[in-house]
Amino acid sequence: MKRRKRNDGPGRDGLLRASPFLLPSLIGLMIFSLLPLLISVGISLTDWNGLDSIGAPGFFREHFIGLDNYRTILTGGEFWQVLKNTGTYIVLYIPGMLVMSLMVAFLLSREHRGVLVFRVIYYLPVLTSWVAASLIWTTMLSPQYGAVNNILSLFGIKGPGWLLDPKWAMPAIVLVSIWKDMGFFGLILLSGMVDINKSYYEAASLDGAGAWTKFMRITLPLMTPAIFYVLIVSLINAFQLFPQIMIMTDGGPYGATQVMVERIYKYGFRYFRMGYAAAFSWILFVIIMTCTAIQMKAQKRWVHYDS
Amino acid sequence: MRKTRLFSLLAVVLAVAMLGSVCAFAAGEDAEEVTITYANFNASGGNEETLQKMYEAFHEEYPNITVEIETIASADYFTTMQTRVAGGTAPDCYELNIENFAAYANNGALEEITGVDLSGLDDTALSAFTVDGKQYGLPGNFSNVLLFYNKDLFDQAGVDYPTADWTQDDLQAAAEAIRALGDDIFGYYQPLTYNEFYKVAAQFGGSLLNEDKTEFTINAPENVAAAQMMADRVLVSNVQPTDVQMGGIGDWDLFMSGRLGMIPTGIWAFNTFTEGCDFDWDVAVEPGQVQKATHFFSNACVINAKSEHKDAAATWITWLTSSPKSAEIRIEAGWDLPAIKDQDTLAGYLDITPPANREAVFDSLNYLVVPPVIEDYSMMSDLIGESLSAAASGTITVQEALDQAQSQCESAINLG
Numbered sequence: 177m178k179r180r181k182r183n184d185g186p187g188r189d190g191l192l193r194a195s196p197f198l199l200p201s202l203i204g205l206m207i208f209s210l211l212p213l214l215i216s217v218g219i220s221l222t223d224w225n226g227l228d229s230i231g232a233p234g235f236f237r238e239h240f241i242g243l244d245n246y247r248t249i250l251t252g253g254e255f256w257q258v259l260k261n262t263g264t265y266i267v268l269y270i271p272g273m274l275v276m277s278l279m280v281a282f283l284l285s286r287e288h289r290g291v292l293v294f295r296v297i298y299y300l301p302v303l304t305s306w307v308a309a310s311l312i313w314t315t316m317l318s319p320q321y322g323a324v325n326n327i328l329s330l331f332g333i334k335g336p337g338w339l340l341d342p343k344w345a346m347p348a349i350v351l352v353s354i355w356k357d358m359g360f361f362g363l364i365l366l367s368g369m370v371d372i373n374k375s376y377y378e379a380a381s382l383d384g385a386g387a388w389t390k391f392m393r394i395t396l397p398l399m400t401p402a403i404f405y406v407l408i409v410s411l412i413n414a415f416q417l418f419p420q421i422m423i424m425t426d427g428g429p430y431g432a433t434q435v436m437v438e439r440i441y442k443y444g445f446r447y448f449r450m451g452y453a454a455a456f457s458w459i460l461f462v463i464i465m466t467c468t469a470i471q472m473k474a475q476k477r478w479v480h481y482d483s
Numbered sequence: 484m485r486k487t488r489l490f491s492l493l494a495v496v497l498a499v500a501m502l503g504s505v506c507a508f509a510a511g512e513d514a515e516e517v518t519i520t521y522a523n524f525n526a527s528g529g530n531e532e533t534l535q536k537m538y539e540a541f542h543e544e545y546p547n548i549t550v551e552i553e554t555i556a557s558a559d560y561f562t563t564m565q566t567r568v569a570g571g572t573a574p575d576c577y578e579l580n581i582e583n584f585a586a587y588a589n590n591g592a593l594e595e596i597t598g599v600d601l602s603g604l605d606d607t608a609l610s611a612f613t614v615d616g617k618q619y620g621l622p623g624n625f626s627n628v629l630l631f632y633n634k635d636l637f638d639q640a641g642v643d644y645p646t647a648d649w650t651q652d653d654l655q656a657a658a659e660a661i662r663a664l665g666d667d668i669f670g671y672y673q674p675l676t677y678n679e680f681y682k683v684a685a686q687f688g689g690s691l692l693n694e695d696k697t698e699f700t701i702n703a704p705e706n707v708a709a710a711q712m713m714a715d716r717v718l719v720s721n722v723q724p725t726d727v728q729m730g731g732i733g734d735w736d737l738f739m740s741g742r743l744g745m746i747p748t749g750i751w752a753f754n755t756f757t758e759g760c761d762f763d764w765d766v767a768v769e770p771g772q773v774q775k776a777t778h779f780f781s782n783a784c785v786i787n788a789k790s791e792h793k794d795a796a797a798t799w800i801t802w803l804t805s806s807p808k809s810a811e812i813r814i815e816a817g818w819d820l821p822a823i824k825d826q827d828t829l830a831g832y833l834d835i836t837p838p839a840n841r842e843a844v845f846d847s848l849n850y851l852v853v854p855p856v857i858e859d860y861s862m863m864s865d866l867i868g869e870s871l872s873a874a875a876s877g878t879i880t881v882q883e884a885l886d887q888a889q890s891q892c893e894s895a896i897n898l899g
Contacts, residue, residue, distance in 0.1 A: 227568050227590040320730020340726045342878075430873045445562050447862040448586050 219454040220245055226450035245455035254439070255459075261346065262435045266414045268350040273361060273410055274403070276354055280362030282391075285369050298359040306356070310423035313352045314339065342432035345425050349433060352420055357413075361406045368402025369395060400479040408471055415464050436460045517795045518549040520574035524560035525624060525782055526552075526818075533816040537809045541802050548795045568592050573787045576796040578623060582864070584612060584783050585856045588619040594786040595619060599797045603805040608822035611853045612783045620783025621804040622822035624813070627851065628682075628778035629843050630654075630770065631738065631752065632745045634763035636661050636668070645745070647846060649770035651686070651712060654745065658722035661744035670722035670744045672734050675713045675875040677868035678778070679747070683709040685776035685852045691867070692855050692898075699892045701867060702885035709772075710874065710881045718877050726876070735759075749780065750844055754817060757837055766838040768847045775850035781822060820844070859896045866891045 222239040224230060249255045280298050284291060301309065316323045317338040325335030336344040376394050385393070418437040421427065427434040427442070440460070444453030526534040531554050538550055553574065555563055561583055567573040568587070579587055587593050595617045601609065604622060612620030630645055637644055640660040645653075658670025673679050681691055689705030692698065700706070716723040729737065735752060737743045739759040747769050756764060769777050784800035786793055803809050810821035810828045820832065826845075833841050857863060867888045874884035 225586070225590055226565055227587065227592050229569060229571050231571075315731070318731025319727050321732060322730075337727055340731075428869070428872065429876070430878070431869055442865070445565060446865075447859065448565075448590075 216454045216457065219451055220458050221455075222451045223449075224451045224454075225448040226444060226453075227448060239451070241451070245452045246459065248452070249456055249459060254434075255456075257431070258434050258436060258439055261431075261433060262415060262417065264346050265350060265417055265435065266411065268347060269353055269414055270407070270410060272350060273354045273357055274406065276358040277361035277365050277406065280358050281365035281369050284362065284366050295363075298362060300359070301356045302359040304356070306419035307423060309352065309356055310420050313348075313355075314424050317348055339425055340429055342429045345429055345432045349417075349420055349424060352424070353417075356420075357410070361410065364406055365399060365402050368399040372398045397480050401481055404471075404475055404479045408468060411467055411471070412464055415460060415467075516547050516549070517792045518551060519576065519790070519792045519795050519799060520551045520553060521576050521796075521799065522553040522555060522560075522564065522574045523578035523623075524555055524557040525578055526554045527556045530816060530818045533812060533818050537803060537812050540808050540812065541799065541806075544802070544808075545798060548799060550799055568787075571789060573789070575790040575792050576784060576786045576800050579620065579783045579785055581611065581781065581783070581854050581856060582860050584620055584785070585614060585858050585860055587785065588614045589858045592788055593619045594788045594790065594793055596621060596786060596797055596800075598794070599801040601801070601805070603823050603825060605822045605824055605848070607779065607848070607851045607853065608781055611779070611781060611856065612785075620785045621800050622781040623784045623800075623804050624819035625779070625781045625822035626750050626819045627780070627844065627847055628747050628749050628769065629766040629847060630745055630747050630768070631756065631764060631766050631838075633738065633741065633743065633760075634765060635741070636664065636744045636762075640664055640744075644765070645767040645770070647768040647843070649767070651683075651770050651772045654770045655716070655720070655722070658716070658744060659720060662720070662722045668742050668744075669724050669728075669737070671716060672723055672737065672743055672746045673713060673716070674734070675710065675717070675871045677864040677871065679713070680706075680710060680867065680871055681855060682776055682778050682852055683713060683772075686770075686772045686774060688773045690855065691863070692857070696855070696857060697898050699889055699896075699898070701889040701892060702882070707882055707885055710871065710885060714874055714877075714881050717875060747778075749778075751819065753835075753838070764837065765840050766843045767840060768843050768850070771850070775847075776852040777847040777850045779851040779853060857896070857898065863892055863896060866895065 218236065219230070221242060222236065223241050223244075224239055228235065228239075230236075284295050284298065317325075319325055319335065319337045319340060322335075322338075324338070328335040338344050338348040372395060376398075377390055380390050380394060416437050417435050418441070421433050421435055421438050422441070425433040427438050436456070437460070440453045440456045443449045443456060523534070534552060534554065538552060542549070561580075564573065564577065564579075564583075573592070596619065601618070601621070605625070608622035608625055609618065612618065612622060630649075632645055634644065637657070640657070640663070642657045642660045645657070654671065661668060661670040673683075684690060684706045687705045687709040689700070689703050689709060691701050691706070693700050717725055724737070732740075734743075734746060735748070735755065738746050738748075739756065741760075741762050768775065784804055786796045786800065790796055804821070805823055807823075807825065807828050810823050810825070811831070813819065813821050814829070814832045817835075820829070823829070829845070832844075835841065854860075855863075870879075870884040870888040870891070873879050874881045879887070
């Protein structure tokens with residue numbers, strides 16, 4: 177088939193006309209995002225402590241240390257331990273979140289009475305601030321007096337020390353993160369679910385397919401674009417895991433929940449090693465970039481676009 | 484031709500303008516009006532008005548100095564200050580805690596404080612804010628730690644109340660007697676944290692750094708003995724609750740619930756305990772071992788090295804930290820203690836009860852240990868704290884924990 181020339185690009189004329197409207201936000205983006213981004217590359221090549229004035233003449237010459245920060249990070253044990261902690265989080269969080277979000281989407285797609293109320297309830301944690309949510313969960317996860325272990329004990333289960341136990345702290349963080357995020361991702365999946373053309377289901381019913389077959393053969397494949405989006409966004413979020421860690425464990429117990437952004441924050445603002453922190457963030461950037469690129473490449477194998 | 488004339492005209496105008504400003508300066512030198520900025524975190528959450536009252540009293544004495552006070556909540560304070568110092572927009576003078584003080588001083592962000600009378604300030608407190616013998620900060624407020632005890636539990640266990648001569652062994656004996664009173668009654672609570680550790684280490688004659696701060700001595704035998712005793716109280720004699728036995732409730736809450744015999748904590752607990760305890764309690768100087776050592780917490784008032792009004796800033800922070808008037812307002816508001824020598828001004832503080840033995844606050848000033856201030860203070864305290872918490876839970880031995888902290892600090896921190 178001959179490819180049709182698409183006509184939805186702005187064209188030179190359109191760009192000219194649009195530029196006065198784009199310029200204000202572009203300037204903002206340049207000054208507050210792009211410029212700091214570029215400067216942070218420079219900072220990552222220095223031993224800047226975050227206090228000296230970097231505008232001073234000769235600053236860069238005096239503090240330039242080449243790739244030393246990158247070398248120290250990649251050859252030290254800490255980085256790999258932190259990467260492993262982040263990995264543990266991702267491995268537990270992504271599948272758990274996906275299953276829970278699918279469940280939320282499925283339940284909310286049924287047209288029974290009061291479904292709107294439930295949609296609000298599932299979405300409420302998304303709107304709650306991480307600080308408030310973390311504080312409440314810290315109390316609920318308290319080993320002796322917390323709600324979670326008290327409920328478990330009703331079933332004769334002795335709950336773990338959660339945030340105080342190095343083996344259970346990360347799973348606890350995962351649990352809270354899933355609770356907080358499943359409303360948001362559930363909503364995205366829900367929109368993917370309701371977009372599916374009803375006629376497929378009617379056709380399947382005529383062929384005698386049961387509910388499970390319909391879900392596995394129609395719903396799931398046609399939802400793959402939405403699932404793909406959820407996977408990309410949640411993986412990026414997972415690498416940037418931060419507020420819940422800072423409030424609930426502060427990287428503890430014994431470093432079991434030290435993750436990338438937590439380290440970057442501590443090096444930059446607590447230990448006065450801003451150059452090191454900047455290098456750390458660029459390494460994180462490369463990791464996220466690579467993971468996303470792999471996901472984009474791999475999507476051809478499993479994402480089905482309807483039509 | 485025309486250009487030259489314009490040029491000379493400009494020169495004349497400039498010269499006149501300069502002369503004018505010199506005259507103005509000479510005439511107003513005595514009472515030159517200055518406005519300085521002062522940022523702090525310590526007044527946030529309750530003492531904003533107290534600080535304002537202090538400033539008003541200051542302004543009466545020094546009408547030519549106007550201070551614009553900026554109070555920032557401590558959670559945001561240090562990130563804000565770091566950004567402002569780096570960006571060259573820091574206030575003329577501001578407050579720093581001990582963790583951040585050395586890093587700022589070593590990086591040239593602070594001005595040495597000279598030309599003001601510091602004789603009214605406590606020497607130990609002053610010495611905490613010197614770097615290489617130079618005074619870079621003045622102790623603004625000041626508080627220390629005492630042994631708080633529940634008199635009722637002591638009576639029930641039939642043991643004598645703590646005295647200033649107690650050693651850690653006396654404390655252990657009393658704690659065991661109180662622990663025997665019940666399954667959920669505990670003798671003592673002193674977590675194996677960085678802050679408690681460096682103090683108890685000092686009581687055992689140890690320290691984290693050698694004398695001239697060029698080497699770490701974290702795993703020295705005295706330190707190991709100190710940490711071992713602290714860990715054993717949790718894991719062996721269990722006079723102190725484990726994390727799980729604590730179950731997430733706060734140490735003060737445990738004490739106020741009447742289930743804890745003794746707790747070393749700060750004098751800032753006075754008001755809370757007075758309101759929250761329905762039993763008799765009192766305080767004593769903390770026990771020592773080979774020597775006594777008690778905690779000292781203070782924040783520094785510092786001057787920005789880039790300030791244009793250093794003299795006025797020095798005048799203000801000196802007044803704020805050491806004047807009798809400021810001390811009086813501070814004591815009246817119950818906002819920590821002023822770090823001053825003058826006992827008469829401090830006398831008003833002693834009249835308030837409970838605790839009955841309020842003199843212990845001043846008695847323990849004789850045994851103050853200053854935190855081992857180095858440039859990488861936060862990193863050192865985090866590394867040591869992490870290892871200690873592993874030892875407290877029993878996952879590694881105390882010796883292993885301190886060896887680990889020693890090697891981590893050696894490789895991560897350059898003491899220079």
